Amino acid sequence: MNEYEKKERERPKPTLVTSAVIAHDGKYLLVRDDKFNFWRPPGGRVEWGETLEDTLRREMKEELGTEIQIIRTIGFGEDFAYHQTLDHKTHRVIFYFLCRAKNPILGYGDEGAGNARMKWVSRDEFLKETDMEPAFKDMMRRFDIRNILRMHENTERAEKFMTKHPLSSRVKESYFYHVRGVRKFAVLLCKFYNADIEIIEIASILHDIGADAGSKEHAEKSAEMAVPVLEKMDISEDKKERILSCIRHHSLYTPAENLEEQIIQDADSLSFFDGFWKLYLEERMIKKKRNKKEAISDTKEKLRVMEDKVRTDEGRRILAELINKTQNDLEEYAKGKL
Ligand SMILES: [Fe+2]
Numbered sequence: 001m002n003e004y005e006k007k008e009r010e011r012p013k014p015t016l017v018t019s020a021v022i023a024h025d026g027k028y029l030l031v032r033d034d035k036f037n038f039w040r041p042p043g044g045r046v047e048w049g050e051t052l053e054d055t056l057r058r059e060m061k062e063e064l065g066t067e068i069q070i071i072r073t074i075g076f077g078e079d080f081a082y083h084q085t086l087d088h089k090t091h092r093v094i095f096y097f098l099c100r101a102k103n104p105i106l107g108y109g110d111e112g113a114g115n116a117r118m119k120w121v122s123r124d125e126f127l128k129e130t131d132m133e134p135a136f137k138d139m140m141r142r143f144d145i146r147n148i149l150r151m152h153e154n155t156e157r158a159e160k161f162m163t164k165h166p167l168s169s170r171v172k173e174s175y176f177y178h179v180r181g182v183r184k185f186a187v188l189l190c191k192f193y194n195a196d197i198e199i200i201e202i203a204s205i206l207h208d209i210g211a212d213a214g215s216k217e218h219a220e221k222s223a224e225m226a227v228p229v230l231e232k233m234d235i236s237e238d239k240k241e242r243i244l245s246c247i248r249h250h251s252l253y254t255p256a257e258n259l260e261e262q263i264i265q266d267a268d269s270l271s272f273f274d275g276f277w278k279l280y281l282e283e284r285m286i287k288k289k290r291n292k293k294e295a296i297s298d299t300k301e302k303l304r305v306m307e308d309k310v311r312t313d314e315g316r317r318i319l320a321e322l323i324n325k326t327q328n329d330l331e332e333y334a335k336g337k338l
Contacts, residue, residue, distance in 0.1 A: 014078070014091040018056045019043030019136075020099040021074060021145075026153050028126040031063075031108045033116035035085050040133035042108065043094065052095050060101070063109060067102040074098050074148055077139030094135040096145075098152060123149050151198045154233040158205040161229045169212045171286055174279035179205060181271030182264070185318065189263045192314045196260065199239055202230075203246035203264050219251040252305060259312075266315035269306035273322040277303060277330065278338075296334050303330070 001009075019041045022029040030039040044059035046052060053070055060068045074096040083090050108118040121129070127146055139145065162179060166172045186204040190197050206229065210221025223244045230240045242260060249261040256262040272280065277299055284295040303326065310319045332338040 014093050016046040017092050017094040018052045019094050019096050022099050027120040031118045038131050038133045064105050068099045071098045075139050075143030077135040079134035155201050158202045162205050167212050171283050174283045178276050181274050182267045185267035185270040199242050203243045207247050207250045223247040266310045269309040272306045273326045
């Protein structure tokens with residue numbers, strides 16, 4: 001080791017940390033142990049060679065005994081906190097992620113079996129906790145976490161409603177696959193056109209909840225069923241109206257009147273070209289008692305109509321990427337090769 005390397009080794013450095021803001025049913029997890037004298041979202045130091053997300057997954061397994069799903073990045077903050085175990089002040093840069101726990105959390109420390117303290121608090125209590133780690137407070141000054149959590153709670157409410165109300169006219173897996181696909185493309189288009197993500201996500205999750213009413217009436221029915229779901233959300237009246245309007249105008253019979261509505265229309269169509277066509281085809285056989293040949297011809301017709309429904313430039317570009325493969329796959333399927 002040369003002189004420079006030696007000096008580098010000895011030079012104190014800031015610590016990189018990742019933290020998980022774990023959301024569950026409108027509550028958020030805070031922990032407290034002997035390392036620091038404040039409440040904080042659970043987290044830990046990034047080790048050499050790990051990505052921020054790797055660290056988070058490892059730490060949550062070690063500390064809480066759970067796998068997590070990382071929903072989105074919230075932001076970062078820094079502090080010079082006194083670390084009681086190390087007995088010195090550390091300069092910490094903390095990256096915060098919004099997460100969901102995949103397993104029940106029983107405790108904090110030693111894979112959930114430890115005796116450090118933990119508590120689940122509401123969004124307000126979480127954000128107003130005075131005895132909170134300084135880096136988190138710093139992050140709150142830099143990023144709009146209140147709005148991020150509010151939007152997450154609303155989206156989750158919509159998701160919960162959708163998954164708990166499967167349709168009698170649809171095969172459950174096929175319906176959920178379609179909604180996931182619509183959401184995926186809607187979010188892509190939303191980012192491209194800088195539309196309102198909350199409106200787009202909630203509208204795509206709820207757009208087909210009234211599908212049992214049949215193809216002509218279902219858009220109106222979905223909107224009607226969405227009203228009480230939206231009523232329970234912390235969301236402005238203007239946004240509620242715009243979400244309902246997206247739902248009402250998502251089908252073939254109700255042309256889109258603005259960009260948000262067109263995004264939902266485009267995404268609804270694009271989902272067919274992203275694998276959903278096959279589930280649609282099989283659903284025709286199961287639910288409508290069509291034979292294979294008829295179901296294939298129904299699906300071809302449906303794809304033609306759906307192709308026409310895509311109107312934004314970016315939507316057309318995505319469609320162009322998908323369409324050949326879809327048509328080939330459908331031919332192969334017809335020949336019994338897929
Ligand atoms: Fe749909």
